Amino acid sequence: MKLIKQLNTLDPGFSDALDALLEIQSENHQNVYPIVREIVDDVRREGDAAVLALTIKLDRLAVTSAAELEVSRERMAAALGAIDAPVRAALEASIDRVRFYHEEQKRAGGGHQDWGYTDSQGNQLGQIVRAMARVGVYVPGGKAAYPSSVIMTVIPAKVAGVREVILVVPTPDGQVSELLLAAAFLCGVDRLFTVGGAQAIAALAYGTESIPKVDKIVGPGNIYVATAKELVFGDVGIDMIAGPSEVVIVADNGVDPEWLVMDMFAQAEHDELAQAVLISKDEALLQRVIELIEMRLPGMVREEIIRRSIGDRGALILAQDDDEIAAIVNKIAPEHLELALRDADEFLPRIQHAGAIFIGNHSAEVVGDYSAGPSHVLPTSGTARFASALGVYDFQVRSSVIRCSAAGAVSLSRDAAILAAEEGLEAHARSAEFRVRG
Structure with a gap:
């Protein structure tokens, strides 16, 4: 062979x-889908109770309350203090380079900054860019924990201006990567929960008593995580199905x-x-x-x-x-x-x-x-035809801005009224006509 x-x-x-x-x-998606669907529904309905039960069952954690699933910033700081100096230096160097790259990306604009113009009729048109308020990051855990994935997801979010980053990571049999916790501390993770799998995605998407609902979920995972992201998309944003x-x-x-x-x-x-x-x-x-x-x-x-x-x-x-x-x-x-x-x-x-x-x-x-420097979260399976590397733009939303002058409103409304009437939308046409009449 x-x-x-x-x-x-x-x-x-x-x-x-x-x-x-x-x-x-x-793995057969059709076999995984009903399992994930049940997990997502359970978490959405029962909140912390479902997350706790599933974490005990699937990750074999010896915990009795949802509060035990959260890792404090103090615990992350302790992990940072325990790692070897050369490892810490490499970690900090990587974080510095990734932060610098994404700061440059943000400065470069390309739709990531406010802009506007005034037309000949005095109408002001443009766009404003705002960071998302809260983002969830999923990072694989256990023996195969990847601190680099923390850096490559959290830093772009922080540079974009996201106020709160919630990180979830599975810790099967209670195995916690000290290096991952150290990376989370250095990157500025606000809250960290030792929850993984589809239950973590559902908790981030819908919120529980302990885990806050987020605006978007990013980060890689196995087929159960990917399927859960696919299921919750629409109720929450996602980066991609990797x-x-x-x-x-x-x-x-x-x-x-x-x-x-x-x-x-x-x-x-x-x-x-x-x-x-x-x-x-x-x-x-x-x-x-x-x-x-x-x-x-x-x-x-x-x-x-x-x-x-x-x-x-x-x-x-x-x-x-x-x-x-x-x-x-x-x-x-x-x-x-x-x-x-x-x-x-x-x-x-x-x-x-x-x-x-x-x-x-x-x-x-x-x-x-x-x-x-660039994020290593990238489109796979041919999706680079229409998708891009994770960046600051993935953690921002853009709003169009329209400010009409009195004179400009007459011209714009006249055209709008004609087109609305042609589309059979009477109230639209009348709304525009009122501006024409003044």
């Missing part, structure tokens, strides 16, 4: 093979193939459904990558996960020219795209769809996960 699929754009069945590669065979993580690497022979292999492994070790795809016009490079995969995989701590991931969902694709490569990349619309090319800047304009783009040999995807 081959360790990884090898595709060639010249093969007659290439298009079908690529489609098959992009299909995700995950799928397995993925990377597409476009490379030429100017990059060390050892780097490429480890970049692929870094993606594959997330889980068996993660996807790592390498595309190149250089057949010798692809053959060397195959050899290195066989050499480097044995002995990796997550060897079995990587083996399953690259075997089931990974691929090496031999393309004939840049047009083919660009077409493949834009079809995949990957979460992460590495351009390990000598002429990466020349190739970049061909890319229409990618969550984050890493340009040049030295720009490993892993720096985007932890320390570069």
